[in-house]
Amino acid sequence: MTIPPHGVITRGTGNDIIESKLMLSKPSVGSPTFILVMVCLMVLPEAANDKSLSDELESSSGPNMPEEILVHPTTGAIVLASVNDVPVYDVEVERQLDRLEVFEGLPETTLQIYRSSVLSQLVRQQAVYSYLQTTEFRASEQEVDLAVAEVKKTLANRGQSLDEFLAGGKADMAMLRRNLAWKIVWNRYLESYLTEANLRRYYERNYPQFDGTTRRIAQVYLGDPANEESFEWDKAFRNTVLMRDRIQQGELTFAEAVKQYSMSPSAADGGDLGWIGYHGPLDPRIHEAAFSRPVGDVVGPIQTRFGIHLLYIMEEKRGTTKWEDMVDEIRAAAASYLFAHVADRYLSDARVYYFGEDEATEMDPSFVRVFQKEFVAP
Known part of the structure; x- marks a missing residue:
């Protein structure tokens, strides 16, 4: 029998144990x-x-x-x-x-x-x-x-x-x-x-998590929240992978990808989502991806409950919170x-x-x- 690497579903009840x-x-x-x-x-x-x-x-x-x-x-x-x-x-x-x-x-x-x-x-x-x-x-x-x-x-x-x-x-x-x-x-x-x-x-190594650093990001978005059940998730994911590869190989610019493929209102602004911190109101996957690579990199595809996202890390502003306060x-x-x-x-x-x-x-x-x-x- 293969032992699973994570937990299994179960049920149980109990009170606290150590309140010493x-x-x-x-x-x-x-x-x-x-x-x-x-x-x-x-x-x-x-x-x-x-x-x-x-x-x-x-x-x-x-x-x-x-x-x-x-x-x-x-x-x-x-x-x-x-x-x-x-x-x-x-x-x-x-x-x-x-x-x-x-x-x-x-x-x-x-x-x-x-x-x-x-x-x-x-x-x-x-x-x-x-x-x-x-x-x-x-x-x-x-x-x-x-x-x-x-x-x-x-x-x-x-x-x-x-x-x-x-x-x-x-x-x-x-x-x-x-x-x-x-x-x-x-x-x-x-x-x-x-x-x-x-x-x-x-x-x-991890300063953006603590000092208030923000990054400006843009996205290519594929999704249809109004018709989630009919949205072809697998096809959209595969297409986004191909899109990312073309961008990284210089066959397509990120701006061109936004113009041709993005289904978000942000496409009118070149996909610009503005400045975000390591923690924020967007899906946590978006925040984590935005800080996972250096400025200038393309990151993704990232799948959220809204759709498929491809991110471009545009700029960074270091935070000002002092070490002593963190x-x-x-x-x-x-x-x-x-x-x-x-x-x-x-x-x-x-x-x-x-x-x-x-x-x-x-x-x-x-x-x-x-x-x-x-x-x-x-």
């Missing part, structure tokens, strides 16, 4: 504490019995495991995936969706896509954790013991025992210890790599990049199984930035 000292205060977005808390949140399944279920998984072939092994014997939580024999549960996915209030009221089909995306991120985080535990950043048993003692102290001050807390969150001590160990290793890893020198290098935002973005880099590198080395329905489709790009902001990792 790690999460009593609400850190500001972009702060180091925010980074650690949000990344930590992504690896806190609401139900777990790591040791016992891991032992079962070791002797089972992922896709062919008996159905009863995929259900936690005490809480009833369902295993959606496993990473190096560590289970990821449905209640964890639902808890993350509950935190993202922007998703409330969405149709079930859309929520299924986000369940798949959340599961994929959780699997990636577990792969990162497995790798870091083999490095000098690993958390020792003694360090985790001290963290557990801090949790007990915090709960006692709130009039709650650790057993009550774990039962209310459908968790056990093994899962709590793994979650605390994750915080320790990820904190240590970030402190090692997110130095001022590295942050400045990251900023210089440090927290840069740090959060760099942490996200660092996580993605490590996950992409080591996920292929992990033993990953998915259990459930078929893989979902791509996430709606209109929610991508909200998703990245909440989960830190892209």
Whole structure:
């Protein structure tokens, strides 16, 4: 069986799990504490019995495991995936969706896509954790013991025992210890790599994301929003590829392409869409494409829900926001990049199984930035 690279669609319910000292205060977005808390949140399944279920998984072939092994014997939580024999549960996915209030009221089909995306991120985080535990950043048993003692102290001050807390969150001590160990290793890893020198290098490579840089772009647009069902998407995409190639080979100028082919009112102005920032009101794919290549390049085709776009990057104006005013935002973005880099590198080395329905489709790009902001990792 081929193991899919991303999450699968599933359903589940659950409450928050770790509200210990790690999460009593609400850190500001972009702060180091925010980074650690949000990344930590992504690896806190609401139900777990790591040791016992891991032992079962070791002797089972992922896709062919008996159905009863995929259900936690005490809480009833369902295993959606496993990473190096560590289970990821449905209640964890639902808890993350509950935190993202922007998703409330969405149709079930859309929520299924986000369940798949959340599961994929959780699997990636577990792969990162497995790798870091083999490095000098690993958390020792003694360090985790001290963290557990801090949790007990915090709960006692709130009039709650650790057993009550774990039962209310459908968790056990093994899962709590793994979650605390994750915080320790990820904190240590970030402190090692997110130095001022590295942050400045990251900023210089990605300054348009932070300092208010704008670019002036023009487009060739093929589409018919009024008759979307009858629009020949595949044909339009292929024609735009051919158009781009002709422009790049010097057989056609961009201005000529706009005049001959563009179906947008902007064609009257040579396709000029004006100045846009890295973030803005247009489809996120347009903003990202506009900053993906140097000034003077043609970018695309880009498919949005409106049609097919071919962009020309005309000019750039550097922003004026100072480095000192962007440090927290840069740090959060760099942490996200660092996580993605490590996950992409080591996920292929992990033993990953998915259990459930078929893989979902791509996430709606209109929610991508909200998703990245909440989960830190892209």
